[in-house]
Amino acid sequence: MTRAIFAALLFLVAPVCASAQQNRASAAASEKNDATVQLLKKLVNAPGPSGFEEPVAKIMVEEMKPYAAKITYDGLGSVIATQGSSGPRIMLDAHMDELGGLIRRITPSGFLSMQMLGGWFDQALVDQRWWIIGSKGPVLAVTGIRDVHIASPEERTKVFPRDSLYLDIGARSADDVRAMGVEPGDPVVPDSPFEILNGSQNYLAKAWDDRIGLAVMIEVMHRLAHAAHANQVFYASTVQEEIGLRGAITASDVIKPDVAIALEVGIVKDVPGVKPEEAQEVLGGGPGVFLWDASELPNRKFVTLVENVAAANSIPLQYDLITGYGDDSAAIQKSNGGVPTVNLVVPTRYTHSHNGILNRGDFDHMVDLVTALIEKLDAGTVANLRNFAPSSE
Numbered sequence: 001m002t003r004a005i006f007a008a009l010l011f012l013v014a015p016v017c018a019s020a021q022q023n024r025a026s027a028a029a030s031e032k033n034d035a036t037v038q039l040l041k042k043l044v045n046a047p048g049p050s051g052f053e054e055p056v057a058k059i060m061v062e063e064m065k066p067y068a069a070k071i072t073y074d075g076l077g078s079v080i081a082t083q084g085s086s087g088p089r090i091m092l093d094a095h096m097d098e099l100g101g102l103i104r105r106i107t108p109s110g111f112l113s114m115q116m117l118g119g120w121f122d123q124a125l126v127d128q129r130w131w132i133i134g135s136k137g138p139v140l141a142v143t144g145i146r147d148v149h150i151a152s153p154e155e156r157t158k159v160f161p162r163d164s165l166y167l168d169i170g171a172r173s174a175d176d177v178r179a180m181g182v183e184p185g186d187p188v189v190p191d192s193p194f195e196i197l198n199g200s201q202n203y204l205a206k207a208w209d210d211r212i213g214l215a216v217m218i219e220v221m222h223r224l225a226h227a228a229h230a231n232q233v234f235y236a237s238t239v240q241e242e243i244g245l246r247g248a249i250t251a252s253d254v255i256k257p258d259v260a261i262a263l264e265v266g267i268v269k270d271v272p273g274v275k276p277e278e279a280q281e282v283l284g285g286g287p288g289v290f291l292w293d294a295s296e297l298p299n300r301k302f303v304t305l306v307e308n309v310a311a312a313n314s315i316p317l318q319y320d321l322i323t324g325y326g327d328d329s330a331a332i333q334k335s336n337g338g339v340p341t342v343n344l345v346v347p348t349r350y351t352h353s354h355n356g357i358l359n360r361g362d363f364d365h366m367v368d369l370v371t372a373l374i375e376k377l378d379a380g381t382v383a384n385l386r387n388f389a390p391s392s393e
């Protein structure tokens with residue numbers, strides 16, 4: 001590129017940068033005044049891969065304590081906040097863990113291999129920034145990538161398998177690594193701070209799965225603290241969902257729910273390359289209710305109740321049927337001799353990656369829907385959901 005062209009390009013780019021800065025400044029101002037944005041930001045930015053959920057648990061306890069009759073824990077670390085002391089036992093569930101990894105091995109030259117936690121794409125792992133939560137605090141790491149200048153033509157189009165990946169933290173030896181407070185077994189999380197996407201209603205972050213479910217739970221809890229309803233509500237923030245729904249198994253053992261609602265992320269079709277039969281939801285189309293996934297069939301009467309409550313409150317509702325999906329409600333529905341469950345979701349783009357996107361309007365509608373649903377539940381409604389006797393006609 002010649003100097004003259006470069007200068008002309010700079011001239012073109014400068015005003016764009018200035019207006020981008022203004023956009024960012026006004027977005028930052030409105031962000032500061034929005035308590036929900038602050039809550040979402042705090043939740044998604046917290047590091048908490050499976051088995052290391054404590055920073056998220058701390059936020060949940062802080063947020064729920066003023067509205068809870070009591071807060072207890074199961075034997076794996078799930079947080080259970082209770083509201084109300086009589087009536088049907090309603091379990092609301094969202095998981096605290098996110099996709100991440102564990103330090104596996106430290107090489108003599110100071111590189112680190114990583115055991116992944118949760119369902120990652122191999123191509124989502126390479127050339128990314130991560131935080132290792134070491135004993136002396138967070139350590140910034142990158143998954144190094146092969147240098148393109150030494151790659152063969154075939155190599156340029158292929159996926160680098162996870163077993164070939166390593167973390168680079170700027171260390172020159174294993175002793176260097178240890179001096180930074182990093183040891184095998186330390187947790188690793190994506191480095192991907194929350195952003196409002198260019199002043200839109202779409203929010204960009206890691207870990208929407210399932211911090212958005214936790215945020216819904218907190219907002220619903222705040223609303224129900226001032227509303228009359230006939231239930232005991234158990235707000236379960238579970239651990240280790242991404243590695244086998246483990247906290248949902250232990251939390252439902254403790255809670256013994258009559259019915260349960262899982263809060264999750266939904267899978268969207270509104271990006272290029274998704275085939276019509278693969279996904280159903282769109283961003284901004286309202287919350288979703290699962291009709292099927294490979295791990296569970298939701299209770300049919302409970303799904304109908306969700307549809308009726310959404311219609312009565314003019315809340316848009318979408319459907320989700322996804323093959324490669326599992327969630328806490330699959331574990332809860334098989335506990336305690338069987339529990340009617342539904343899985344309600346906030347549609348999300350690019351789940352299980354550094355950069356997920358969801359829509360604020362969908363979140364707000366989800367809070368409305370779950371609040372109205374719990375207000376609709378009472379002893380009679382719950383008994384009907386749990387009644388499997390064939391009708392006599």
Ligand SMILES: [Zn+2]
Binds near residue numbers: 095241327
């Ligand atoms: Zn999830």
